[in-house]
Amino acid sequence: MEIELNKYEKAVGPMRASQLSLQLFIEDTTNNLGKRKYAETIYELLGSLELTIDELFEESYEKSVFILEILKKYELNKFDSNIILNYIDAVESLTYQQQHLITTTI
Numbered sequence: 001m002e003i004e005l006n007k008y009e010k011a012v013g014p015m016r017a018s019q020l021s022l023q024l025f026i027e028d029t030t031n032n033l034g035k036r037k038y039a040e041t042i043y044e045l046l047g048s049l050e051l052t053i054d055e056l057f058e059e060s061y062e063k064s065v066f067i068l069e070i071l072k073k074y075e076l077n078k079f080d081s082n083i084i085l086n087y088i089d090a091v092e093s094l095t096y097q098q099q100h101l102i103t104t105t106i
Contacts, residue, residue: 003027003040009047014090017076017083018053018067019046024074042067053090057097068094 003026011019022043026036042063049056057064068091076087 003036005040005043008044011046011049014053014086014093015046015049015051015056017086017090018071019043020076020083021071021074021087022046022067025070028074038066039070053093054097057094064094065098068098 005023005026010016022039025031026039026043028036045063046056049059051059056067071087071091071094076083
């Protein structure tokens with residue numbers, strides 16, 4: 001099953017880096033189709049939101065954790081330096097948010 005991502009808006013900054021990692025996940029046909037469709041809905045969401053990566057965490061913990069897992073699995077080290085910096089920002093922000101949530105709930 002082909003998943004078409006061109007119909008969705010492209011995000012900017014760390015959200016765009018997240019979209020690119022999600023795109024790599026979606027295009028990897030070895031991944032479960034259900035998870036690839038879930039990644040597609042998140043890809044669409046990232047393009048339609050006007051949130052920062054930190055605000056996304058507050059909006060949806062589950063989606064943020066899923067994105068962080070994908071970012072770690074599909075590193076964006078073959079793109080231009082701006083994308084790489086946004087990738088690093090996305091990973092660091094989501095990791096910080098996740099760790100902060102854990103320490104505040106203990």
